Amino acid sequence: MxxxxxxxxxxxxxxxxxxxxxxxxxxxxxxxxxxxxxxxxxxxxxxxxxxxxxxxxxxxxxxxxxxxxxxxxxxxxxxxxxxxxxxxxxxxxxxxxxxxxxxxxxxxxxxxxxxxxxxxxxxxxxxxxxxxxxxxxxPFHTRYVKEHLTEEQKNEVRVLKQFLKGIGAYGAEIKVGGFSGYLCELLVIRYGSFERLVEESADWKPPVVIDIEGHYDSPGKAVQVFEAPLIVVDPVDRRRNVAAALTEEKLCTFIAASRRLLEKPSLNFFWPPPREIPFQELIKMVEDRGSHLAALRTGCPRVASEVLWGQLKKSLRGIEKLLETYGFAVLDARAWSNEREEVVFLFELEKVLLPRGRVARGPPIYKREEEKRFLESSRRRILAGPWIAGGRWHVFEERSYVDARRLLEEKVFSASLGELMREELRRRREVLIDAELEKLYREIEEFREELADFVVKKPRWL
Incomplete structure (x- = not known):
């Protein structure tokens, strides 16, 4: 090995x-x-x-x-x-x-x-x-790193950066939510080498506190000031956590990848092999696990990348909540953009068609006003009931939407969306379900690997 x-x-x-x-x-x-x-x-x-x-x-x-x-x-x-x-x-x-x-x-x-x-x-x-x-x-960051990083350690930083790029955790921008270049440099200053860092990080349990200059008397004091899974106190400004932009997901990715790298070193962690999977194979994978794909395609606003991804993340959360509110269980969700003309909101759903009716649980019987409101509001949609179970009223009511496509086409503007994405969706939008995603697969070459990663789930470095 x-x-x-x-x-x-x-x-x-x-x-x-x-x-x-x-x-x-x-x-x-x-x-x-x-x-x-x-x-x-x-x-x-x-x-x-x-x-x-x-x-x-x-x-x-x-x-x-x-x-x-x-x-x-x-x-x-x-x-x-x-x-x-x-x-x-x-x-x-x-x-x-x-x-x-x-x-x-x-x-x-x-x-x-x-x-x-x-x-x-x-x-x-x-x-x-x-x-x-x-x-x-x-400028203070630049001076601090130049004063504390040896020539040999500069190369350690380069190796760390490539490792983070390979596992998809490099960059503090909203799109990634990963490790900034300055954070990489401070980690090498703290641990001395790439190997020592991955060995130590394999045992990290948040909150992890790194305070190189000892600005705080104890890790506990730093935890009181900063609420984050990784706290790296800025050596030049004690009020700042250099790892503030790092999401818990990307921190966990780093910890997991560090463990696997130590167990089985490979260049795949630094340059993961590309995924080239024919569309029909991807659809079969989804069919075999009994779920469904839904995509909402729209245009891309011409704004800075940070603004765009802030809009995409907010809109994705809003659309996901919309689907869940109407009874469509979301197994996975992701936003993608080539940052030029295309945006795709991608969902894996348990079902895209739901039964006509659902059981709605009302308030406890002893809450008189709430009981009255519940029975009156559900009267027009009742398919069966009402009945009492467990001290509460229940009704079997008709769903407002049974088709995920129709919901996304008709109700997307009731979701909490970024304003720029709301404008793009008004200009153009297209909902694609399951095999219909082949249109995206054929038209947007850059989207193919994203779709493959979304369907396969397993990180390419693993």
Whole structure:
């Protein structure tokens, strides 16, 4: 059996950037920095231009295309200056292809030689706790990691990042709910190596507390401040949990995958094999377990990824609740988008057609007003009853909807939806049941592996 150390060496060979790639990255970054410095001089602003993120810290992975350049303005200029002079410097540094994006305040997203360069204005502060916006803290993160991470540990971070990518747990964005790059760096600083981290995490039991700088007297004190399964106190800001965006699902995925990696090391954890399963096989799997697939297809709003996935997650919860409210048991649910023109809400249902009637249980007999309301409200839908059982009124009433397709077509707007998705659903929507999903499978190539993962359930790394 291949050892974990051998696997790690092979992973590092594949993920460590080549010298040529490093030179290309720094050529692009330095050009942006020079243009930003020139723009600041022209505008008479004493701005400090810094490279941030994994590039600056030396923990980036081969093929990464995201670069971060920060325009650090004097604090006395105030937050409004970020939207005016800060943004103007960023525009001049961006070149020809750029767009304005928004987080707490605007920044410029530029495309230069195939790289996505975020040019972000922020304010200079003496301590991270004095920040006016979240990004003001970023330069402190960069400095802390550069001071505490050895050259060898930078490679440990790279291996960890690829492991998390392989198991679908890398990225703190809403879409993933996983580990951020900064969190990866802090975990390696804390545990020293990738192997030690997976060995320790295999025995984690939430809440897990990591406080590298000892900001709190005890783990219990940190737990009182932060409610989260993993608490990693930011070394530069004691009020922040670096793992706040990490969902319990992704933490559990990491723990489970760490255990399996230790038991049976394999490159499949880092690069899971693709799933190429013909549509008819997928449908047969669902038929064999006696359940059904339902998909609601619609358009994709043209917004930033974070905004989109916030809308998708909210809408998915709302539609799932709608189905459950009308008696359709949801076995699994997922939202998918190619983030361009397509959105699909995908459900596995116990049944797509329900019996005409259902038993509705009313209030206890001794609650007179509630009893009266129940019997009056259900009168028009009664198929049998009412009768008393267990001290309560019961009726056998007619369901409002027996067909999941009709429910999704007619009542979707009564669900709690994100407003942008509500607009898209008004423009176009299509409900597909079971074999009808072949239309999606054929028309949207990117959706095929998502559908296969949804049907098979088992993680590809397992």
């Amino acid at each position: 291949t050892s974990l150390s051998e696997i790690k060496r092979e992973v590092l060979k594949r993920v460590k950037p080549t010298r040529e790639e490093e030179q290309r990255v720094w050529r692009v970054v330095n050009r942006v920095v020079e243009k930003a410095e020139e723009a600041a001089r022209e505008l008479g602003v004493e701005a400090l231009i810094e490279v941030e993120g994994s590039i600056a810290k030396g923990t980036w992975i081969r093929g990464d295309k995201d670069l971060d350049v920060f325009i650090i303005l004097p604090r006395e200029m105030g937050r409004e200056s970020l939207k005016t002079v800060g943004l103007e410097i960023a525009r001049r540094a961006a070149g020809e292809k750029w767009l304005e994006s928004y987080a707490e305040h605007p920044y410029i997203e530029a495309e230069i030689e195939g790289f996505k360069v975020d040019i972000v204005p922020c304010l200079r502060v003496e301590k991270a706790e004095e920040k006016a916006t979240a990004v003001d803290r970023t």
